[in-house]
Amino acid sequence: MSLFNNYNRDQIYEEMDGKSYKSGGAGSIISKTLSIALLLSLGFASGSLYSTHQNANNVTNQSNNKTPVITTASTNSGTAYTLSHTDISGVVEKCADSVVEITIETQSTLYGHYTYTAEGNGSGVIISSDGYILTNNHVISGANKISVTLRNGTKYDATLVGKDSKTDVAIIKIDAKDLTTAVIGNSDSLVVGEVAIAIGNPLGQLGGTVTDGIISALEREIKLDNSTMNLIQTNAAINPGNSGGGLFNANGELIGIVVAKSSGVDVEGLGFAIPVNDVKDVINDILEHGYAKNRAFLGVSLRDTSYQTNNNSGMPFYSMFFSQISYGAAVDEVVTDSPADKAGIKKDDIIISIDNEVISKASDVSSKITNYSVGDKITIGLIRENKTLNVEVTLTEYKGE
Numbered sequence: 001m002s003l004f005n006n007y008n009r010d011q012i013y014e015e016m017d018g019k020s021y022k023s024g025g026a027g028s029i030i031s032k033t034l035s036i037a038l039l040l041s042l043g044f045a046s047g048s049l050y051s052t053h054q055n056a057n058n059v060t061n062q063s064n065n066k067t068p069v070i071t072t073a074s075t076n077s078g079t080a081y082t083l084s085h086t087d088i089s090g091v092v093e094k095c096a097d098s099v100v101e102i103t104i105e106t107q108s109t110l111y112g113h114y115t116y117t118a119e120g121n122g123s124g125v126i127i128s129s130d131g132y133i134l135t136n137n138h139v140i141s142g143a144n145k146i147s148v149t150l151r152n153g154t155k156y157d158a159t160l161v162g163k164d165s166k167t168d169v170a171i172i173k174i175d176a177k178d179l180t181t182a183v184i185g186n187s188d189s190l191v192v193g194e195v196a197i198a199i200g201n202p203l204g205q206l207g208g209t210v211t212d213g214i215i216s217a218l219e220r221e222i223k224l225d226n227s228t229m230n231l232i233q234t235n236a237a238i239n240p241g242n243s244g245g246g247l248f249n250a251n252g253e254l255i256g257i258v259v260a261k262s263s264g265v266d267v268e269g270l271g272f273a274i275p276v277n278d279v280k281d282v283i284n285d286i287l288e289h290g291y292a293k294n295r296a297f298l299g300v301s302l303r304d305t306s307y308q309t310n311n312n313s314g315m316p317f318y319s320m321f322f323s324q325i326s327y328g329a330a331v332d333e334v335v336t337d338s339p340a341d342k343a344g345i346k347k348d349d350i351i352i353s354i355d356n357e358v359i360s361k362a363s364d365v366s367s368k369i370t371n372y373s374v375g376d377k378i379t380i381g382l383i384r385e386n387k388t389l390n391v392e393v394t395l396t397e398y399k400g401e
Contacts, residue, residue, distance in 0.1 A: 087250075091197060092210050094252030097151045097180035098126045099199040099245055101207035102135055102158075102172075104143035108303070123200035123207075123245030124148065124172065125182045125254060127283070131156075131174040134283065135244030136259055137163045140170050148174050151208050162286035162400055166295060166370040168229075168259060169279045171286045182246060185253030187232065187275035190215055198236040198258055198271065200245025211237040213271075222260070222272060231272040232256045238271030247273040290400040296372040297398035299338020302362035305330035305350060328352045328383065329362040343393040346384065353381035369395070 102122045107115060122139030126132070133148065140146055146158040156174035163170035196215050201207040213236035220233045234247060238258055247256035256273030285292045305328050328350040334341050345351075351359050354368045355378055372378060374397045379390050 088195075088197065088210075088212055091195075091248065091250060091252045092199070095182055095197075095246065095248050095254070096199055096208060096210065098182040098254075099151065099208065100124045100126060100133060101149040101201040102133075102139055102244060103147045103149070104140055105145040106142045107144050108142075121201060121203075121205075121241050122243045123241065123258070125244070125246045125257070126179050127171075127181055127184070129177065129179045129181050131176040131179060132161065132287065133158070133172050133174065134257065135170050135172060136257065137165050137168045137170045139244045140172060141165075146172055148172070149207060150179075162290040162292070164282050164286065164292035164295065165366050166292070167279050167282050168274065169257070169282050169286070169292075171283065182248075182254040183252065184276060184280075185249055185251070185255040187255045187277040190218060190232065190249070190255060190275075192217060195250040196232075196234040196236050196255075197248045197250075198234065198238055198242065198245065198273075199248065200238075200242035200258055202239035202241045206241070213237070216270075220272065229259075229272075229274065230278070231259065232275055234271045234273065236271055242271075291398055293397070294374060295398040296369050296374050296376065296395040297339065298365070298369050298393065298395060299335035299340040300331050300345060300351075300365070301333035301335075302329040302351070302365055303332050304361045327358065327360045329359050329365050339393045339396050343380070343391045345380070345382070345391060345393075348384075350383040351380055352383055352388075353379075355379055356381075 100123065102124045104120045104122075106118045106120070108118070120139070120143075122135060124133040124135035124139070127134050140160060140163065143160075146160065148156045148158045150156075154176075156176060158172040158174045161171040161173050192215050194215050195212065197210065197212045199208065199210050202209050213234050215232060216235050217233035219230045222229050222231050232247065232255070234256075236247070242258045243260075245258045246254050247258055249255050254276055256275055257279070258271065258273045260272040282292045331340075331345060331347055331349045331351065334345055334347060351365055353359055354365065357368065359365055359368075359381075372395055374395060376395050378393050378395065380393055382389050382391060
């Protein structure tokens with residue numbers, strides 16, 4: 001049963017942190033020149049290294065026992081409103097309590113020797129009074145621990161309900177009641193020039209920050225790490241840590257999930273949000289099944305790695321030292337009975353290509369897999385014990401972790 005009965009939808013995707021990486025880091029390229037950064041604010045509790053994990057999340061998944069009640073707007077937007085600051089304060093009072101701060105911790109082991117903890121911060125939007133919270137997949141990806149802070153300062157531990165890397169959507173759950181929820185608006189009826197209000201947790205330290213602007217453009221085609229997203233563009237100020245926060249209209253209705261901003265030098269006023277209508281079906285799938293349906297699944301946990309050339313053979317070999325040649329994704333774990341397992345992929349294999357397209361880093365694998373369909377056969381190039389080999393993998397449907 002759909003929780004959103006009145007609207008259509010489309011699709012999108014991606015992942016990141018607040019540093020100057022691409023995707024599992026921060027920026028990709030829009031068209032030819034515009035650099036875009038996703039907006040998770042990331043810091044390290046110990047160590048100074050960054051690792052990208054794909055299809056692995058150590059936070060306990062929680063399936064819902066009953067369908068949460070989600071409120072949708074009974075009126076359409078579609079009018080280009082001009083609001084005074086007094087009017088904006090009234091809108092903020094309607095929706096600010098529905099936006100939360102999210103803090104994650106990730107723990108990783110480098111080459112079996114060095115364990116480090118990273119802390120990241122983002123935002124989320126409460127979509128049901130009993131504690132279901134919508135955020136970005138890249139905000140919670142790889143988290144060992146998720147915590148949520150409400151606008152009133154109350155803190156909760158959170159569990160993962162489900163996520164979808166293709167649309168960059170995730171839902172988490174806290175054990176709470178009678179929460180203020182966002183009213184879900186209709187992003188299909190937006191018009192350029194109407195008011196847009198962003199609420200989130202910029203820099204991971206300024207929860208509840210409100211900025212306002214207008215809808216600058218609609219269906220802006222943005223390429224983030226090999227996946228194209230059709231996004232709402234706004235000039236409301238957006239910064240690292242805003243990811244997963246809400247973009248609201250003049251009625252205080254949620255019209256978008258903040259996901260990215262331009263990170264170019266001397267570029268301001270370019271922020272982007274996922275239209276809420278584009279992910280309503282995904283939200284329904286996650287709430288009802290714990291995962292988004294019809295997503296291709298490989299079944300590996302990966303990390304970034306690097307190579308250097310063996311002086312004797314000229315072949316690249318696995319090295320714990322960063323060198324002039326750096327590419328590939330190291331397999332940390334293979335899910336039992338997954339497509340990767342059945343194809344013979346093993347722990348510590350290095351994935352260097354998919355269908356002859358080079359894999360430079362771990363996030364490239366998930367980016368490419370999202371472009372395939374369930375049942376597709378792909379050829380994965382590997383390095384194993386200084387030897388290269390190809391394996392054929394038949395992708396199956398992802399059904400949650």
